Amino acid sequence: MTDHSNPPSLRFGIIGSAAGIAESHLKALTGLPGATIVGMADIAIERGAARARAVGCPFFADHRAMLDAVRPDVAVICAPHPLHAALAIDCLDAGAHVLVEKPLAVSVSEADAMIAAADRAGRLLAVCFQQRFRPVIEHARTLIESGAIGDIVRVLCVEPWFRTQFYYDSAAWRGTWRGEGGGVLMNQGPHPLDLLCHLTSSPAKVWGWVRTMGHTIECEDVAQALLEYPNGAPGYIYFSTVEAGSERRMEIVGDCGALVIVFDNLTIHRFAMPLSEYRTTVREMWSQPQVQTETFHLPSDIGEHGGHLGVYLDLVRAIAEGRRPRCDAREARMSLELSNAIIYSGVTGQPVTLPLDRQAYDALLDDLRAGRRRL
Numbered sequence: 001m002t003d004h005s006n007p008p009s010l011r012f013g014i015i016g017s018a019a020g021i022a023e024s025h026l027k028a029l030t031g032l033p034g035a036t037i038v039g040m041a042d043i044a045i046e047r048g049a050a051r052a053r054a055v056g057c058p059f060f061a062d063h064r065a066m067l068d069a070v071r072p073d074v075a076v077i078c079a080p081h082p083l084h085a086a087l088a089i090d091c092l093d094a095g096a097h098v099l100v101e102k103p104l105a106v107s108v109s110e111a112d113a114m115i116a117a118a119d120r121a122g123r124l125l126a127v128c129f130q131q132r133f134r135p136v137i138e139h140a141r142t143l144i145e146s147g148a149i150g151d152i153v154r155v156l157c158v159e160p161w162f163r164t165q166f167y168y169d170s171a172a173w174r175g176t177w178r179g180e181g182g183g184v185l186m187n188q189g190p191h192p193l194d195l196l197c198h199l200t201s202s203p204a205k206v207w208g209w210v211r212t213m214g215h216t217i218e219c220e221d222v223a224q225a226l227l228e229y230p231n232g233a234p235g236y237i238y239f240s241t242v243e244a245g246s247e248r249r250m251e252i253v254g255d256c257g258a259l260v261i262v263f264d265n266l267t268i269h270r271f272a273m274p275l276s277e278y279r280t281t282v283r284e285m286w287s288q289p290q291v292q293t294e295t296f297h298l299p300s301d302i303g304e305h306g307g308h309l310g311v312y313l314d315l316v317r318a319i320a321e322g323r324r325p326r327c328d329a330r331e332a333r334m335s336l337e338l339s340n341a342i343i344y345s346g347v348t349g350q351p352v353t354l355p356l357d358r359q360a361y362d363a364l365l366d367d368l369r370a371g372r373r374r375l
Contacts, residue, residue, distance in 0.1 A: 124324070154233060184220055
């Protein structure tokens, strides 16, 4: 039996060591028992080498040279997401497990290729969706899996992430089709989209709307979508870097109850009788079922549930136990496919039935990158 208090010792290599997000990974690895950083690689040589010197590990200007020289057990990819697919496949082919920063890739066809490479290599491919480990999300997931809210009736996800023009101007890749493959959906949207799919699974149909409303960028700074779940239930998504002053929130209404998540607060409304039963059996015109409400304040801590460390702890245990990690690429693909579907529907004006047509989306993305199509 695996000792969960003592994760196995593993050797890590970091690709994209010059990236700002690499600091979060280094901090997590510092707190991970038995972890050793054996190499770093980045094409930004000055910044990447300085970070490697600070850690005391070899630096490489080419990730392939790092893979050949140090043979890490796990490759951590912090490079920009248009590079994720090619880098991950190289690492998997070299025999390493892979943890890739969000989003998994730019297009769902790239995600398919990454997952196929992991399967061929017999290695794990995980995605850094650390918000799944927040206590408020874990408790919501437990309630849903226990049947506390029943079948989905309605879903809402509203996420304003205000950004200035200076934010977009600070790096040439921000808000571009070549540099990000999208705007708010590909940068701020991956975490909430992942949580939505993590808690409710994937919708069956999407009507998307994307616009550039308040910034001088190529991609969308506002996106919204109507969703239809397999059981016919509706959903609504709204993401924006234009809006400020409102709360980020998620609502999942079911036949037996409703969950509302606002930051670290989780409220559950339990219905005394399922809505479907109450509608058909109660002989009154204006009544509704009694509701029992309970609110939990579940802040994240700095241990296993805090930030990236939870992702790492789960990944190394998954390697030891021969199971999929909680942030497995197959699950992460759901939110990427939803993001692609919203963009495709928003640009073409047509609803999308999932699974998304991979070739059609890739062709659209090529047109957007080349300037043949615009928002």
